[in-house]
Amino acid sequence: MGDQENPVAVERLMRLGTEARRRVIQMAARSRSPHVGSCLSCVDILVTLYFDALRIDKCDWEERDLFVLSKAHAAMSLYAILSLKGAMSDEDIRGYFVDGGTLPAHLDRTTSRWIESSAGSLGHGFSIAIGLALAQKLRRTARRVYVLIGDGEAQEGAIWEGAIFAPRLGLDNLTAVMDVNNLQGYGRPTELCAFEPMAEKWRAFGWHAVRVNGHDYTALRGALRQDPKGKPKMIIADTVKGKGVSFMEHELKWHYYIVTEALARQALEELEAKHAR
């Protein structure tokens, strides 16, 4: 059994994932913020990154691994996870997306030192992460750089500019994860463009690409631990938009819909039940 299958570690990540989802729902309901579905699809990826893959706790701040949330409309998920990490206070979280508040719906790095880069417009964070990874190579550090992009975001030309240059730069310290929930703002990537075969596209560009279930902690841990020398890594993570809340799952409308108090109660009850199991 590889360590990625360690049941205690996986169980812990699952609990953290459920708690992060609860916090996302609470944040969204309190602030009447959209993008709940996009946040829920990537919770498990972010949990695995922040509670398993990233070296950020047991090292000097200057030596930490770096994470860029390029699909920054999922900022609520990152905020929820940073609050679970103790890096953001309850007060920070209560100030999300409210008048006179603390945190905007897309990332502003001046709000917290844990936000490595501002982001919000799709296709930007990916190239920034390439720059961060190159800087580590130039300085010969052991720091690794991670970036999360969306499947809709993968339609941006900037992504493919980065895709064709990063392998040439030898950035094997860079891991990109693509959250493939197959629902973007107004349709499905697989219907709007020649989306598949996505992993093969990245392989053809010189990346080490793997495809996993983006809600399977064992699979995510395993994929994140792969260490292909000399190549940047792309993890295509198949996910479910709205994952964890039955009435939000696979629903395009939850890109935009607002979580009413009644719906929040219902969602939280479902998540409590999962937590109890």
Added chain:
Amino acid sequence: MRASVARYLLEAARVDERVFLISGDAGYGVLDEFQQTFPDRFLNLGIAEQNTIGLAAGLALSGFKVFVYNIIPFVLYRCYEQVRNDVCYQNLPVTLIGTGSGVAYAPAGMTHYAVEDIGLARTLPGLAVLSPCDPVETRLCMEYAYRNTGPTYVRIAKGREPILHDPAPSSVSEPILVAPGEHIAVLFHGSAGGEVMAAIKELSTSPKVIALPLLQPLNWEKLREMLQGVHCAITVEEHYTEGGLGSIVAERLVASGMSLRLHRLGLPHAFVHDVRHSAGIRRAYGFAAPQIADYIRRIW
């Protein structure tokens, strides 16, 4: 101007290992020495402007002082949003060096002219905007960019521009009095400088001549002081008068309540379809040296 840029970058890289140069497939014959001397701090990131600026921001976030060299449309137009969000919003020390200001590349065609870049650049808060007129100012602009802790945009023409300043100014951080004079102030930036200086030589009168290499942030207090006593100002630029220095000065004059007649010479707000060399375009649009001289005589 290109040679001044290349020389300055080499000097800066020798003393500061944070200096990193990115080309967007431009700089043949200009950046060769830098590339050979500092192969680890030079990258040609090809014809991919969005990725280039984002990557530059990532390097700058990690402590590098990044210089991006390309023709103006590819450091500012194609990648405007990356410049806005990745570089300026994050207040990063990235310098965009754009070549081919105004119609320097004529008759390459409108796609290769940069006649609205100042208008575009000055929409961005915290972005220093510099438009040197000669190799002397170019060097000073590069020094300004190097010392600036935030983002900078330096627009240059191309190569082999004559030196216009004598004596050399010591800084570009405030308007430069190029020639003392009276009645009329002639304000210019960038490659219009050659036409202005030639026009002044033709005149029997002496207008006050002011170079404004630093357009943002503009030291208006200093400029206002220099404009005291003249009855009118003429801006001359190889740029649309709308959005360029003409607009900058007009806004300041109105807001300050200063009573001064303003004349604006430069390119009209239209696409250029004429197939002419730079000098021919300047002539066609009324800001070649003889026309500037005539204009000054008329309103003297």
